[in-house]
Amino acid sequence: MVTDWIAQTQAERARAEADLRMIAGTTPQRMSRAEIVALVTALDDITTVLRDADPTDKAEVYRQLGLRLAYQPETQTVCAAVDLSAHRGAMVCVRGGT
Structure with missing residues (x-):
């Protein structure tokens, strides 16, 4: 449960940071190695959750x-x-x- 929450929070943060850059009209800056690792880790956790999810829940996602x-x-x-x-x-x- 905690892993799911952390993965969701990291993904939301990355999305929010991208939205802020877009709103500010700035050129997107390259992500740091740590940001990339955090995003990939979050996505890996999400894929694990989706793989094991109930088919109806998976379809809704x-x-x-x-x-x-x-x-x-x-x-x-x-x-x-x-x-x-x-x-x-x-x-x-x-x-x-x-």
Whole structure:
């Protein structure tokens, strides 16, 4: 429970810092090594939580993130599409061996 809270807090902090840079109109500065490690660690904790989550809860998280997954049985691959328009972006689709 504490690990989940720490991961969520670190992710929220990174998002808030990015929002502040955008609002201030400044050029984004490179993240420090410690910031990158903290972000990757937080994301790793989140992936563990999602992997073990109830399928209904997982689907809701993906829905709120704007993430859509489409399984391609012919190639046994998954196409992941994220609608970033709600988060200041555009539609993105990643395919291949990731």
